[in-house]
Amino acid sequence: MASAPAAAGYASPLAQSLAEDVLDRFLRYARIDTQAAEGSSTYPSTERQLDLSRLLVSELRGLGLEDAELSEHGYVFATLPGTVDGPVVGLIAHVDTAPDVPGGQVTPVVHHAYPGGPIVLPGDAREVLDPEELPELAARVGHDIVTSDGTSLLGADDKAGVAEIMAAVAHLVRYPAPGRAPVRVAFTVDEEVGRGTDHFDLDQFGADFAYTLDGSGIGELEVETFSAYTIRVTIHGNAVHPGSAKGRLVNALKLAAELIGSLPADSLSPETTEDREGYVHPARVRGSASEVVVNFLARDHDDAKLEEHVALIRRLAEGVVADEPRARVDIEVEETYRNMRQVLDRHPDVVAAAEEAIRRSGVEPKHTIIRGGTDGARLSARGLPTPNLFTGGQDYHSVREWASVQDMAAAAATVVELVRLWSERGRASPASTA
Numbered sequence: 001m002a003s004a005p006a007a008a009g010y011a012s013p014l015a016q017s018l019a020e021d022v023l024d025r026f027l028r029y030a031r032i033d034t035q036a037a038e039g040s041s042t043y044p045s046t047e048r049q050l051d052l053s054r055l056l057v058s059e060l061r062g063l064g065l066e067d068a069e070l071s072e073h074g075y076v077f078a079t080l081p082g083t084v085d086g087p088v089v090g091l092i093a094h095v096d097t098a099p100d101v102p103g104g105q106v107t108p109v110v111h112h113a114y115p116g117g118p119i120v121l122p123g124d125a126r127e128v129l130d131p132e133e134l135p136e137l138a139a140r141v142g143h144d145i146v147t148s149d150g151t152s153l154l155g156a157d158d159k160a161g162v163a164e165i166m167a168a169v170a171h172l173v174r175y176p177a178p179g180r181a182p183v184r185v186a187f188t189v190d191e192e193v194g195r196g197t198d199h200f201d202l203d204q205f206g207a208d209f210a211y212t213l214d215g216s217g218i219g220e221l222e223v224e225t226f227s228a229y230t231i232r233v234t235i236h237g238n239a240v241h242p243g244s245a246k247g248r249l250v251n252a253l254k255l256a257a258e259l260i261g262s263l264p265a266d267s268l269s270p271e272t273t274e275d276r277e278g279y280v281h282p283a284r285v286r287g288s289a290s291e292v293v294v295n296f297l298a299r300d301h302d303d304a305k306l307e308e309h310v311a312l313i314r315r316l317a318e319g320v321v322a323d324e325p326r327a328r329v330d331i332e333v334e335e336t337y338r339n340m341r342q343v344l345d346r347h348p349d350v351v352a353a354a355e356e357a358i359r360r361s362g363v364e365p366k367h368t369i370i371r372g373g374t375d376g377a378r379l380s381a382r383g384l385p386t387p388n389l390f391t392g393g394q395d396y397h398s399v400r401e402w403a404s405v406q407d408m409a410a411a412a413a414t415v416v417e418l419v420r421l422w423s424e425r426g427r428a429s430p431a432s433t434a
């Protein structure tokens with residue numbers, strides 16, 4: 001690659017050489033409406049996601065990845081053959097965007113060589129990115145900043161990841177030397193509605209381990225998610241016509257209110273916790289005087305603490321019916337996902353390679369924890385170790401979402417370095433990752 005030093009703002013000469021292609025792809029993908037939908041009975045949840053998936057298949061074929069295909073469930077799979085034998089590196093991003101923010105028609109805007117100061121979004125002057133409130137933006141004077149026009153999200157989550165993988169693959173096709181490991185690419189659907197890997201076939205994918213490009217700030221490497229349960233508490237009251245209810249009616253709604261009211265007021269909730277503090281969160285209530293279902297989300301990075309949160313809900317729920325023999329409560333606990341750290345701890349080489357690739361692209365790696373889950377958490381639990389890498393996008397799920405072109409280029413460079421690095425390890429000890 002170019003031996004001249006990188007221009008200001010670029011993490012490395014490689015990042016600089018990838019920037020134009022990353023931006024070009026990102027702008028093209030961002031304009032395609034791929035919003036997912038909650039509560040859809042189809043898979044993917046919206047047909048429009050496939051508009052981008054189909055484009056990616058044709059672009060991958062155009063790059064020479066001849067086996068690029070759209071699976072029956074809407075996943076894109078493709079192979080970039082290695083120049084050496086060795087472990088197969090999986091690269092994963094999702095094409096869908098979040099359903100809870102306006103997203104349909106996205107008009108990306110590039111603010112070249114950001115001079116500092118507030119960025120007023122052109123489609124809605126009330127939407128302002130203020131560096132006083134956004135230290136990450138304040139630190140990116142001189143960068144090229146991409147935003148939406150203020151009327152929709154941008155969709156850097158996760159089209160930045162898609163564009164970075166595509167640009168890295170294009171680069172690795174053009175420059176096979178000094179070596180590349182075999183790569184399997186996957187672009188998934190419906191990540192934003194928690195169903196990104198529902199039909200993901202690990203055998204069809206065929207990677208030995210993988211990396212999702214679905215993180216945020218530059219250098220971030222995420223190997224820890226929450227472990228998560230959904231707790232469904234059903235409170236059965238005693239329904240009687242209100243006209244003749246004296247001494248007989250037991251109102252399930254009031255018991256549910258009592259249950260929610262008995263939660264700790266200043267701790268153990270999403271609104272009072274950060275970092276490694278877990279929580280229980282009443283997320284939905286449905287029902288009537290006769291029967292109410294309360295859905296709680298329980299989250300923690302520590303599985304023992306997570307069990308304590310479940311025990312607390314059990315105790316409180318049983319408590320509200322304890323003095324009322326005519327009422328009763330049913331509690332169902334369902335695992336949503338597990339902290340992927342337990343799996344990744346058994347594959348330190350997968351994590352170490354990511355750290356080294358970030359470093360080689362001129363960036364200091366930062367371990368961050370996810371207060372949520374990722375597709376990688378579910379894939380790791382199923383046996384495919386899958387840490388999450390940064391994309392350079394910021395303030396996701398908001399009309400003020402933005403991304404630095406220089407940071408996106410650093411993420412694409414990290415992917416290139418990762419594939420190069422695994423080719424070195426592949427040569428050293430084929431199948432070292434089993």
Ligand SMILES: [Zn+2]
Pocket residue numbers: 094157158191214
């Ligand atoms: Zn995402």
